[in-house]
Amino acid sequence: MKDDAHLRASLASIGEFCQTDAHGQDTQFPREVSQLMDQLRQVLIAMAEMHQYDNDPDMLADLQLQVANSYKKTPKLRLVWLEKLAQLRGCRVCLPVRRPHHGVPQIQE
Secondary structure (H helix, E strand, C coil): CCCCHHHHHHHHHHHHHHHHCHHHCCCCHHHHHHHHHHHHHHHHHHHHHHHHCCCCHHHHHHHHHHHHHHCCCCHHHHHHHHHHHHHHCCCCCCCCEECCCCCCCEECC
16 A cells, blocks of 8 residues: 555554444453454554565465464355465465354364
8 A cells, every 4th residue: 555644544543443432441442452453453554565576476375374264263264365366376276165054154274
């Protein structure tokens, strides 16, 4: 991202509001928002690094794998990043997906 100063400021404002909001202090909400903010920051950093390594396919693939692994608890998002990684490598591979009884797809490792 060329100019992510506004996005970073917005994320910081959301985090500050969440920590000072009296209504949510007795809930898990502030902790969950903090975790989400951390994950968003990590993705922003990885995406900025990806732009730096456009000409280095190995480093670019490593960064995409890092982002995919950060989404282990969100299988659909992880699958998107793994598919991007496969496209980068020119692979036409279908990743094996298990469908447990509750219907949420999970990537087999």
